[in-house]
Every structure is written in C-alpha cells, then in structure tokens.
Amino acid sequence: MNPGPMVSALLRNKTGAILVALQVAVTLAIVINSLYIIVLRVEKMNRETGIDVANVIITYVRGFGDDFDVVDSITNDINLIKSIPGVVAATVSNHVPLSGSGSGTGLRTVADLSIDSISTARYRWSEEGLDSLGVKLSRGRNFLPEEVNFIRPEDDPPAPASILITQDLADALFGEEDALGKTVYWGSLEPSTIVGIIGRMHGSWVNWDKLGNVVIQPGKPAYTTNKLIIRVEPGMRDELIPVIEETLGESNRARVVKSVRPLEELAARSYRRDRGMAIILSIVISLLIGLTALVIVGLTAFHVTQRTKQIGTRRALGARRIDIIRQFMLENWLITTMGAFIGVVLTVAVAYWLETSFELERLDWSYLPIGIVVLWVLSSVAVFAPARRAAAVSPAVATRSV
Amino acid sequence: MFKYDVKLAFKSMRRNPIMTALMVAAIAVGIGVSMTTLTVYYMMSSNPIPEKSDELFAVTLDSWSPLRPFDDDNPERAPHQLTYHDAERLLSFAEAKRQVAMFESSLIIEPVKAEDLPFEAFARVTSTDFFAMFDVPFIHGSGWDKTTDAAAEPVVVLGKQLNEKLFGGENSVGNWLTMEGTRFRVAGVIDSWEPTPRFYDPINGAFQEINEMFIPLSLTRVLELSSVGSDWGWKSEEITSFEQWLNSEAVWIQYFIELETAGGRGEYVAHLNAYVNEQKKLGRFERPLNNNIYNVEEWMDYHEVVANDAKVLVGLSFLFLVVCLLSTIALTLTKFIGKKAETSLRRALGASRQTIFKQQIVEVAVIGFSGGLIGLALVTLGLQGIEYLYDSPEGMVRFDWVMVLTALGIAIVSSMIAGLYPAWRVCNIPPATQLKTQ
Numbered sequence: 001m002n003p004g005p006m007v008s009a010l011l012r013n014k015t016g017a018i019l020v021a022l023q024v025a026v027t028l029a030i031v032i033n034s035l036y037i038i039v040l041r042v043e044k045m046n047r048e049t050g051i052d053v054a055n056v057i058i059t060y061v062r063g064f065g066d067d068f069d070v071v072d073s074i075t076n077d078i079n080l081i082k083s084i085p086g087v088v089a090a091t092v093s094n095h096v097p098l099s100g101s102g103s104g105t106g107l108r109t110v111a112d113l114s115i116d117s118i119s120t121a122r123y124r125w126s127e128e129g130l131d132s133l134g135v136k137l138s139r140g141r142n143f144l145p146e147e148v149n150f151i152r153p154e155d156d157p158p159a160p161a162s163i164l165i166t167q168d169l170a171d172a173l174f175g176e177e178d179a180l181g182k183t184v185y186w187g188s189l190e191p192s193t194i195v196g197i198i199g200r201m202h203g204s205w206v207n208w209d210k211l212g213n214v215v216i217q218p219g220k221p222a223y224t225t226n227k228l229i230i231r232v233e234p235g236m237r238d239e240l241i242p243v244i245e246e247t248l249g250e251s252n253r254a255r256v257v258k259s260v261r262p263l264e265e266l267a268a269r270s271y272r273r274d275r276g277m278a279i280i281l282s283i284v285i286s287l288l289i290g291l292t293a294l295v296i297v298g299l300t301a302f303h304v305t306q307r308t309k310q311i312g313t314r315r316a317l318g319a320r321r322i323d324i325i326r327q328f329m330l331e332n333w334l335i336t337t338m339g340a341f342i343g344v345v346l347t348v349a350v351a352y353w354l355e356t357s358f359e360l361e362r363l364d365w366s367y368l369p370i371g372i373v374v375l376w377v378l379s380s381v382a383v384f385a386p387a388r389r390a391a392a393v394s395p396a397v398a399t400r401s402v
Numbered sequence: 403m404f405k406y407d408v409k410l411a412f413k414s415m416r417r418n419p420i421m422t423a424l425m426v427a428a429i430a431v432g433i434g435v436s437m438t439t440l441t442v443y444y445m446m447s448s449n450p451i452p453e454k455s456d457e458l459f460a461v462t463l464d465s466w467s468p469l470r471p472f473d474d475d476n477p478e479r480a481p482h483q484l485t486y487h488d489a490e491r492l493l494s495f496a497e498a499k500r501q502v503a504m505f506e507s508s509l510i511i512e513p514v515k516a517e518d519l520p521f522e523a524f525a526r527v528t529s530t531d532f533f534a535m536f537d538v539p540f541i542h543g544s545g546w547d548k549t550t551d552a553a554a555e556p557v558v559v560l561g562k563q564l565n566e567k568l569f570g571g572e573n574s575v576g577n578w579l580t581m582e583g584t585r586f587r588v589a590g591v592i593d594s595w596e597p598t599p600r601f602y603d604p605i606n607g608a609f610q611e612i613n614e615m616f617i618p619l620s621l622t623r624v625l626e627l628s629s630v631g632s633d634w635g636w637k638s639e640e641i642t643s644f645e646q647w648l649n650s651e652a653v654w655i656q657y658f659i660e661l662e663t664a665g666g667r668g669e670y671v672a673h674l675n676a677y678v679n680e681q682k683k684l685g686r687f688e689r690p691l692n693n694n695i696y697n698v699e700e701w702m703d704y705h706e707v708v709a710n711d712a713k714v715l716v717g718l719s720f721l722f723l724v725v726c727l728l729s730t731i732a733l734t735l736t737k738f739i740g741k742k743a744e745t746s747l748r749r750a751l752g753a754s755r756q757t758i759f760k761q762q763i764v765e766v767a768v769i770g771f772s773g774g775l776i777g778l779a780l781v782t783l784g785l786q787g788i789e790y791l792y793d794s795p796e797g798m799v800r801f802d803w804v805m806v807l808t809a810l811g812i813a814i815v816s817s818m819i820a821g822l823y824p825a826w827r828v829c830n831i832p833p834a835t836q837l838k839t840q
Contacts, residue, residue, distance in 0.1 A: 015823070019732035026725045030718055037714070062522060064510040065583055114469060153628075156642045188638035224628065256510055256520050269793065276791035277711050280439075281718070287431050288722055295729045298424045302736050353717070358710040 024339025050200035052134025063255035089131035102204025120213035121203030140196030159190035168212030312397030328387035411765035429773025432726025434780025450597035468688035498659035504528035543575035543590030749833035762825035770817025
C-alpha cells in the first residue's frame with residue numbers, strides 16, 4: 001500500500017496529531033496506574049477470611065444499674081439465643097474479628113523480654129467460639145468446656161494453659177517447625193501451650209499487614225459491653241436479626257441492646273476506604289476512556305468533512321473504499337502508537353511517584369502491554385465509524401467545487 | 403465590541419454543535435473530577451482552629467518500655483497518649499496558660515420519661531479548661547469551674563443534638579439526667595461544634611462526630627469510667643482494681659496545652675523534662691529523655707490525617723484535567739482551522755489580527771465558563787457520592803465559595819490557555835490565500 005497520503009495528511013496537521021498522541025499518552029498513564037490500584041484493592045477486599053462472614057450476626061449488649069449481674073445476663077442471653085430455631089452456635093467474645101476494634105499482644109517462643117515478640121490479635125471466647133464464626137480447626141483440639149470460665153475486668157486471670165493460634169501466627173513464631181503442642185510466652189513471661197491450629201482466620205484490623213496472626217484464649221469475657229457472636233443456618237440471617245433483637249430486648253430491661261447487625265456489614269465498614277477508592281477510580285477511568293474515545297471520533301469525523309474533496313479525488317483516481325478506511329485507521333494507529341510510546345514513559349513516571357511518595361506497591365509491568373492493546377482496540381473502534389463515512393464519499397465529489 | 407464577540411462565539415459554537423458539546427463536556431468532566439478530589443483534600447488538610455493553631459500543643463512523654471520504642475517504624479516518637487497519673491500530675495502543676503487531659507467514654511442514659519428507652523451516648527471526659535481552650539460555643543449555660551472538677555461533682559455539658567433528643571432543644575440548664583445510676587446536673591448546652599479535622603483526637607478518628615456530651619475528668623475515678631478509645635501498654639502489671647488501672651503504665655489520656663505565645667514552647671518542654679527527671683528517680687521513665695509538644699499542624703502531620711488515597715486521587719485527577727485540556731486544545735485547533743475561509747474573509751474585509759485573536763479567545767472563554775458551570779454541578783454530585791462511599795457525616799465535605807471560584811477560575815483560565823495557540827494560528831491566516839481557492 002502507499003503510505004503517501006497518510007503521512008502527508010499527518011504532516012499537514014502536525015500539532016493536531018501531537019496533541020492527540022499526548023492525550024493518548026496521559027490517558028494510558030492514568031488508566032494503567034488506576035487499574036492497578038483498583039485490582040490491588042479488590043484483591044484485598046476478596047481475601048479469604050476463614051470466617052463464615054455471610055451467616056454471622058454480631059450483637060452488642062450493655063447493662064446498667066446496680067442490680068445488673070453481667071454473668072447472669074450473658075448466660076441467659078446465650079441460652080435464649082441458642083433456643084431460637086436456625087441458630088447454629090453462639091459465644092461471648094472480647095472482640096469481633098473484621099470489625100476494626102480489637103486487642104493486640106506479643107508472643108515469644110522463649111521467656112526473654114529482650115527478644116522481639118511476634119505481634120498478634122488476641123481473642124477470648126468459649127468452646128463455641130470457633131463454631132460461632134464458622135472457623136475451621138486444621139489440627140489439634142478445640143477448648144474443653146472446663147477450660148472456659150467467666151472473666152471479669154478485675155479478675156486478671158493467669159495465662160491459660162491452652163490456647164489456639166492460626167497457621168499464619170504459627171509460621172511467624174516457629175517457621176518450618178510444627179507449632180502444635182509447643183509453648184509460647186506472653187508479655188508477663190507466663191507460658192501457654194498451643195493445643196490447636198486454625199488453618200486461617202482474619203483478626204480485627206483489615207489494614208494491618210499481620211491480619212492473619214491470631215491467638216485465642218479460652219474464657220467468657222464479662223465486661224461492660226458484651227459482644228455476642230452468633231452463627232445461623234445459611235439464608236436465615238436477615239430473618240433472624242429482628243427475632244434476636246426482640247428476644248433479647250424483652251428478656252431484661254436493665255440493659256441496652258446496642259445493635260444486632262450482620263458481620264458482613266461490620267466488615268464492609270472496615271473496608272470502606274478500599275471500596276471507595278476502587279469505585280472512585282473506576283468512575284474516573286470510565287470517564288477518561290469515554291472522553292478520549294469521543295474526542296477521537298469527533299476529530300476524525302471533522303477531518304473527514306474537511307477532506308471530502310481529497311477523498312473524492314483519491315476515489316476518482318482508483319482508490320477503493322477499503323483503501324480510504326485503511327488510510328484513516330492507519331493514520332489513527334500511527335498517532336495512538338506514538339502516544340503509547342510517550343505513555344509508557346509517563347506511566348512509569350507516575351508509578352514511580354506513587355511508589356515512592358505513598359508506599360504503594362510497585363506497578364506490575366504486565367499491565368503496560370495490556371494497556372497498549374486496549375488503547376489500540378479502543379481507538380480503532382472509535383475511528384471506524386467516521387472512516388466508514390469517509391469511504392462512502394462518492395468519487396464524483398472530485399469533479400465538484402466545494 | 404465584546405458583545406459582538408460573544409455573539410460571534412455563540413454563532414460559531416452553534417455551527418459545530420458536536421465539537422462544541424465535546425469541548426464543553428471535556429472541561430466539565432475535567433473540572434468535575436479534579437475539583438471533587440481537591441475539595442476532599444482541602445477539607446482533610448484544612449486548619450480546624452486557625453485562630454489558635456500555633457498556641458495549642460499536644461503533649462507527649464516517653465514513658466515507654468526501656469527495651470523498645472513505642473513505634474518501631476518511627477523510633478524517635480514518644481507514645482501519643484499519657485498515663486492517667488502523669489496527666490493528673492501535669493494538670494496539677496498548671497504550668498501552661500490552659501491545660502486539658504481527656505479521653506472518650508460512653509455512658510447509658512436512663513430514660514427521663516417512663517415510656518422512653520435507655521440508650522448509650524458518647525462522652526468526652528475532660529478537665530475544666532476544655533471549653534475555653536478550644537473556643538467551644540455555648541447556647542445555654544457554660545462549662546464547669548475548677549472547684550466543681552476538684553469536687554468530682556456530676557455535671558454534664560450536652561451537645562446540641564443530644565439536648566434536642568432529651569429535652570426537645572429547650573434550655574435544659576439545671577435539669578437532671580440519670581446516667582449509670584448517677585444523677586447529673588446539666589451545666590450547659592453547646593452549639594454544633596465540629597472542628598474538621600477533629601484535631602483534639604485524631605488518634606480515634608479525625609473525621610467523625612462522636613462527642614455527644616462532656617463530663618468532668620475527676621468523675622473517672624468515682625464512676626470507674628473506661629475509655630472507648632484506644633489504649634496501649636507495654637508493661638505486664640497486675641491489675642485487679644480500677645485504682646491499679648489508673649496507676650498503671652498504660653497510655654490512654656490525651657493531653658493538650660495552650661501557651662501564651664508559640665515562643666513559650668522550649669520553656670514548657672524544659673518543664674516536662676524536669677518532671678520526667680524527677681520520675682526517673684522513682685524508677686520510671688527508663689528511656690532517654692524524649693518529651694515533645696506538637697502544635698495543631700504538626701499533630702495533624704504526625705497522625706497523617708490527610709489520607710494517602712486523597713493525595714493519590716488529587717494527583718491522578720489533575721492528570722485527568724490535563725487530558726481534558728489536551729482534548730480542548732485539539733478540538734479548538736481543529737475547529738479554528740476549519741474556519742480558515744471565514745477568517746480569511748473577515749481579514750480581507752478589514753478585521754485586524756487583534757480583532758480575530760480576541761474573538762477566538764472570547765469563544766473559548768465562553769466554552770470554558772459553560773464547562774465550568776456544568777463541572778460545578780458534577781462536583782456537587784461527586785461530593786455526595788464520596789460522603790456516601792466513606793460513610794462520613796452529612797455535610798462534612800462542603801463546597802465553599804473559595805472552591806466555587808477556584809473551579810470557575812481553573813475552567814476559564816485553562817480553556818483560554820488551551821485557546822491561545824489555536825487563536826494565534828488562526829489570526830496568522832493571511833487574508834487573500836483562502837479566498838483565491840474559492
């Protein structure tokens with residue numbers, strides 16, 4: 001084919017071509033970097049939690065007044081809740097995983113405070129705790145009922161004989177070695193034995209890089225606010241929430257049932273910044289791609305109108321329709337490719353800025369070729385309709401004066 | 403003449419409705435996206451108490467473990483909160499013009515009328531100077547004085563919303579309220595007071611409204627009030643009573659001072675060091691001296707109140723604006739060049755270069771202004787979306803006049819810059835050549 005008309009057309013409007021190429025370049029830089037951030041956030045939100053999030057209900061109950069007995073209240077609440085058909089298991093806990101509120105501690109494999117400890121989230125719940133969250137024990141055993149006692153704020157109990165830890169925490173503490181049956185030491189240097197290992201369970205703080213580190217102590221925390229974790233049969237959650245709220249509310253007026261909510265809602269709240277960022281960036285890149293495509297359509301359409309006579313002349317001199325379409329497509333391809341080259345440099349620059357200024361993860365370079373291909377396809381689609389219109393110009397136009 | 407230019411601009415815009423619509427849309431979307439993110443950034447980084455931000459300081463004392471720093475990532479930092487007993491001691495010295503020790507708690511409010519239900523409300527447990535120090539506006543009554551605080555009298559200052567809920571918004575000063583079995587006298591009601599960011603407690607969230615009422619710090623001991631904010635500890639201590647908790651090395655009290663002038667800073671730190679040196683003799687504060695005070699701006703930086711995400715969004719959205727401007731330039735250029743014939747004719751009929759240039763600039767300014775207006779509507783929409791996505795209190799992200807003018811300014815100036823080169827190209831079209839080919 002003859003590149004002559006194409007190149008001369010481009011040269012005639014150099015500035016226009018450069019502008020579009022620059023636009024394509026900046027578009028590429030924004031789209032690739034944004035897309036990468038979106039993918040990271042979505043992956044973060046979709047991590048396997050090890051918890052049956054969809055079927056868990058969380059209730060906060062708080063008593064008041066001098067006659068209030070917190071141990072009675074918790075015992076009655078758990079019994080009442082478990083008598084509701086559809087409830088699988090229930091426990092009182094010191095904190096709720098994924099909720100953003102929790103307690104942390106440090107564990108050591110040797111009783112020496114000068115050695116750095118391994119940080120972990122810490123929970124305390126009954127022998128029904130695992131079942132109440134749908135968390136699976138991969139090895140060892142659960143707490144025995146006789147290991148579980150009520151613990152009041154003033155109790156300051158000794159370290160429990162038996163604890164459960166997650167595989168992530170086991171790896172952090174013992175590396176390759178088998179953690180089951182081993183002893184770990186708390187900040188007080190009191191020992192506890194690992195009796196069970198949980199394959200996976202997320203702790204409270206979703207933005208923490210050690211989210212998978214969890215240790216569980218046996219006990220029923222009898223604090224001011226009682227946090228109850230309830231698991232129900234699949235599909236029963238939304239129907240049981242009002243039932244639980246009503247049952248608890250009527251049973252004892254000397255307290256406030258603060259909220260009965262799905263764990264899913266608490267988790268979504270913890271992830272709202274990530275979800276917000278992913279949604280905002282998705283909107284931004286949709287607008288951007290839409291705008292760039294429309295501008296290419298608009299500019300090409302305008303050029304077609306401007307060059308009607310030239311196109312007609314070419315057609316009169318024997319150029320086929322396909323030649324005209326090819327001319328416009330190639331012209332556009334050349335501009336897009338030029339833009340893509342500048343775009344790669346810009347993308348890397350923006351990625352570098354994000355990585356160094358905001359500690360974002362380094363851009364996965366495989367996004368670059370994907371981005372370029374997407375741009376090619378997009379700009380070709382955008383240019384196709386006006387190019388077809390150009391091809392429809394009759395050769396007779398050449399004989400007319402404009 | 404200007405009117406004629408505007409008339410010509412509209413005429414030219416109508417001739418190419420698609421091109422015009424694209425240009426307006428490009429500017430509108432560019433302004434919409436970039437100003438939305440800029441407004442969020444502006445809100446997050448704004449000075450919550452401009453008249454005093456240089457005289458107010460957060461106080462930190464390094465009471466942490468001798469074995470390791472409070473924050474491994476920033477080992478030079480002391481803990482960001484104080485132990486209860488240190489805070490109490492500093493309050494009693496009263497070395498600054500004003501000082502306040504505080505934490506966040508929650509209490510059950512028992513029903514005033516039998517048919518109401520009890521409910522939980524947040525309370526800031528704080529010392530006397532809080533209201534004067536942070537310029538809290540009162541509707542009724544006032545805070546409490548030092549004697550009331552010293553005597554641990556149960557008084558409460560209600561937030562506007564809580565007063566509405568409990569007393570229908572009336573002047574409730576002198577009324578009584580039962581919380582956790584204790585009768586509190588209402589001392590005052592404050593007007594809406596939402597400094598943004600919530601500079602006095604960024605530790606527990608810089609962008610939320612949680613203070614429903616305020617009660618004296620001395621009640622902590624009497625009512626055994628626990629903190630709902632974060633507490634941190636390093637020492638393994640036996641705690642089997644509330645008193646032991648108050649005397650523990652756990653840090654959970656926020657401490658602020660007001661100095662006469664920002665210059666009194668060194669003197670106050672020297673006072674802190676003297677206190678800590680004395681404590682060292684008792685075997686506490688085993689780390690090297692590291693006591694600091696931070697003014698409001700420094701305290702906001704310390705807690706990275708402006709989220710990285712907000713900065714990233716501002717950066718990316720201004721690149722977006724660049725794309726929109728490049729579009730505008732490309733579209734303007736193409737359009738003006740398409741008007742070669744008309745321009746040649748006008749030049750041949752005597753229009754000077756300046757006239758042509760001015761007319762082109764007016765045309766892009768009109769387009770920029772229209773784009774800016776639509777952009778502002780998009781910003782309003784965008785901010786509502788962000789409030790929804792981030793679950794922030796309604797009206798927290800406001801769009802004020804500064805931002806409206808900035809948006810319109812950016813729209814017009816940038817579209818004119820975008821129009822400069824094309825206008826220059828157009829006014830250089832010679833009068834005759836274009837006519838010849840006709």
